[in-house]
Amino acid sequence: MVQRELSVSTRARAGEPVRTCVGCRQKGLAADLLRVVAREAESEGFALVPDPKRRLPGRGAWLHPDPKCLSEAARRRAFGRALRVSGSLDSSELDHLVGAVELSEAGHSGL
Template sequence: MTDATTPAGDAESDDLSDAVAFPDEGPERTCIVTRSKGSPEALIRFVVGPDRSVVPDLRCRLPGRGAWVTAERSKVLEAVKRKSFKRAFKSEVEVPPTLADMIDGLMEKDALQALSLANKAGLVVAGATKVEGSIGPKVPAALISASDGSADGIRKMEAAVRRLMGDEADSIARVRDFRSDQLDLALGRTNVIHAAVAGGRAAEGFLTRARRLARYRGGSAAKAAAPHSTIETRPIED
């Protein structure tokens, strides 16, 4: 039986510092819902397991014929509602009713694992004071604010970043898709509300996943920074 959480298992064994963990080259794919074409990184691949269940293949590595859906929660829900998978695979298939939530959880787990790896590489500092202190000669790749943090705290952090960096603050990605308790587990600390991620391969791996998760959820929580911007890759001073 194919476990629908197989992609998450891959995430644990793969090098999460890879900026892109799915193909970004090759022919365009066609969404089975919208019929629009796009690059593989803009869609989610699905395959059918031996038990005839539809399995999300986030890494595009599972064997078998694939069907592609635009990487947005609303499109996955529409595919389930319209029975698009049955038509795409031209056979009866079992579609988990919680498929959209399952994908959200897999993407979230993947991003948090990548953040943990960046932390182990010494690229993350946590705490408002340390985050502010990390901004200066070195430009962080991303600023993280817990989704359940106070609006006033986020406003104060934004004001501090603007004060220190001016217009250059717009080049830093903002990530607000994770709760404080999730950040605690990923970083091995307690009460994490604010964090900064320095530039580097591991950091870009995290940002790739955070951006994809934000797009899937239909929000702008992971503000896109220039993907190839020049960012100092030495660890942030803790």
């Protein structure tokens, strides 16, 4: 028997939630995307905080854990619009997490 991976639309019909990445603007399953929320920082502005467990309160934006999607979202200033915040956004924590994910995936590809 041949097993095939179900497409996003087929899996979505099966009840899995679909979200849109703020970077590449492609639809994907929520399980494959990283939720990001904005938290008020000590200085003026907000900090982008990754929410891998999807439990933090507040409005969330969804992002593929890929540096290309992160840089595209930053270039288009998509986080401010998606999270409905204005002012400066500190993405250092998010940059660190996405970079760590990329490194771990690169380590597994050499197996």
